[in-house]
Amino acid sequence: MYNPEAIEKKWQKYWDEINLFSIDLNDNRDKFYCLVMFPYPSGTLHVGHGRNYIIGDALARYKILDGYNVLSPIGWDAFGLPAENAAIKNNIHPKDWTISNIRRMKEQLIRWGIGYDWDREIATCHPGYYKWTQWVFLVLYRRVLAYKKLAGVNWCPSCATTLANEEVIGGSCERCDTPVEQKNQEQWFFKITEYAQKLLDDLSMLTEWPERVKVMQENWIGRSEGAEIDFKIEGTQRLLPCFTTRPDTIYGVTFMALAPEHPAIEELIIDSPNREEILQFINEVRREKKISREEAAAEKKGIPINRNVINPINGKAVPLWITNYALMEYGTGAVMGVPAHDQRDFEFARKYGLPVIPVIMPEGADLEATSMEAAYTDDGIQINSGHFNGLRNREAMQKIVGHMEERKVGRHRISYKIRDWLISRQRYWGTPIPIVYCGKCGEVPVPEADLPVMLPEIGNFRPKEGRSPLAHAEAFVNTRCPGCGGPAKRETDTIAQWLCSCWYFLRYLSPRDTQKAFDKSLAGRWLPVDQYIGGIEHAVLHLLYSRFIVKVLYDEGYIPFKEPFQALFTQGMICKTSSITGRLEKMSKSKGNVVSPDELIGKYGADTLRLYTLFIGPPEKDAEWNDRAVEGAFRFLNRIWRKVIELAPNLSGLSVELTGQAGLSKELKDLRRKTHATIRDVTRDIEGGFHFNTAISAIMELVNSIYLVKLDNEKNGLAVMKEAVEAAVILLSPFAPHIAEELWTKLGHMPTIFRAGWPDYDPDVIKTDEVLIVIQINGKLKGKIDVPPDLKEEEVRARVLALPKLMEWTKGKAIKKVIYVQGRLINIVAG
């Protein structure tokens, strides 16, 4: 009787005792760094979370079996808001909340049979860890990649903190979905923009990353190439630079559009007769933007401000407008309006009766300004463009920019959408920013020797008036200047938790090192991570930030690699119909659709949970949890259990060498063939893209085949059976390790199965002595025959054409053509 509860505890304890996952980094076998995104200790894990760890564990165990020295570490992304919010709500310390969650979740992981090197466990909220997060901050500070500035920033009123642009999803807070407000505040930034081009270029190194993650990062970086062109405000010396990707259309400029937030506006309208009207328009646009970005985007609106700008290429004056579609966040906040060749400008110009001047003609067609119904945005030949007329626009583009560069009125420019990364948070539960402010020395970094700047114990975690709770901790705030020794005040904001996870994969290599953040030579040997596994939700956030920090560390000479993660796998979400929304939703407490792993394990065991999670579907795709199908996984484990227990007395201790297929009955040959083909298929499925679902179905097929063989006690039969059963058990072991380990010992082996080696298959055994040839008439399946695999084409043709049924199939039609595909199929074309 298969009793998972009894065996699972036993083997978990055993693996721990033999240090199956505790490794020596200096072992000279091939290394494999298998990393799952470490969890935020939010309470308990549900089966949806489990997918990540189960995939990672299956892979780690497979690699261990295959002889690699596998590093599979785990830790806790333990700083962050939920702890603090829970602390405020329940009146406990965020640290206590976090630690008790870690304890619970660790128990869960162990109960699932997930193997980690627990000696390397880290928690980012531990001073021994965040000391080095502060060190990373100081590395950036030293390179002037960390700086403080007053800026308009995203503010989440519910989280009571500022957010990075990457944390704002569709205008709302990534964490709590509250609409984000704009606020002017002094904040710390990391100059990720300085690495925009490198981050973009090196995406091409990431050949083992999902395309969509790379595309998302590419979009986010948002590079566009063009020119910055200086328009002069008529009657002044003041320049109004604008960015365009289409300098070839500069002769078609008929107006200039300014973002309502453009800093030049105030001065420009100071003595404007319709100043009030303009201010009203600006306020209106701002209000609309606040309500809904999309709605604000629906209709183009603008107001002229009775000023002109001079087009530097031809000296022509065009009117200046404030519009709702020019964005301050992109380019320079000023847009040259070319209605003939930009659809937005076109709509705007038609609405307000502004002129349309075509300057690029499609080849073999004609553009008529008055009759155009849409902008022409494709390539063509320059017209109305002074001495650039007649050139292809792509060529003219280069020449026009060159011409402007010579005359210093414009220049080639690359614009990026990505902004600098706002990293300061006005909350308590995070890494203190290691900076002090001195009346004499100004902003001073805390010297490395003085790290860590300890997060103080405080009584009240509630943030007040947009300031960190640390601002009220006098003993923390008041300090001495590391420079002059005079009185100074500490920075009271903390660092966004994202920074903690930007370098944790380095820390696993030397987690208790008190001298340095990480060991350069170990990092050089063990990184990049061979396989990183995690959720798609980190496509831009964690994965972009980590790439950035690694590049900085590389440039500083701390590490010899430019990219942290060689291969990335993003697993799909596990969903279930929510009783609250009535729809299929990602499992979450708030949707009331979580399945508790503890209950399931109590009923079926961890192996069933693991097997089902891997069998549920292609791991990169979302999947719907199905309680019924879980029983199927349990049934299968029972099935293999019963068969092995039944056979074990006859198989254990048996030693018969099988060489080739000679002397075996057809039934036994078939089973041997199946055994070896299954080894091949399972190996291929794991290696070739984590197809655990098909790997498991292949094992199920093998077990089905085992069931069909009727065994007498003939030696060969036992030997073939032993080979089949042992293969099934080993192949199953990465997925359902406890039952596999137990059955392995029942088959007379010493534990552990994970040192038994991944089986090889013999291609000769897989070869069949008969191949099935499909017979088609005009491409339609009509029949099948078995032939020897090496039978010559003419002979196969002859046999097929001699079939009595052929007449019936062809219905007396003449045979025009016969196509033979070696060992597969014969198609007779008749008509």
Next chain:
RNA sequence: GCGAGAGUGGCGGAAUUGGCAGACGCACUAGACUUAGGAUCUAGCGGGAAACCGUGGGGGUUCAACUCCCCCCUCUCGCACCA
């Protein structure tokens, strides 16, 4: 609008990349074993009486198309007035 991915039985999903569509599992049906079956084993299970028809729809290439090409529809995700 741009980009990425997807659409196959009642359901989840397979198909070595152009060569038997529906592996494996769930659900369902029948038989066996049983005092019993919601356990287990065995078998069946796309539609159709059959010829045949069937992989979102329509064209095409090919001896042969889930797979390749063109057009269209639907869904998911990401970006989006990005100048």
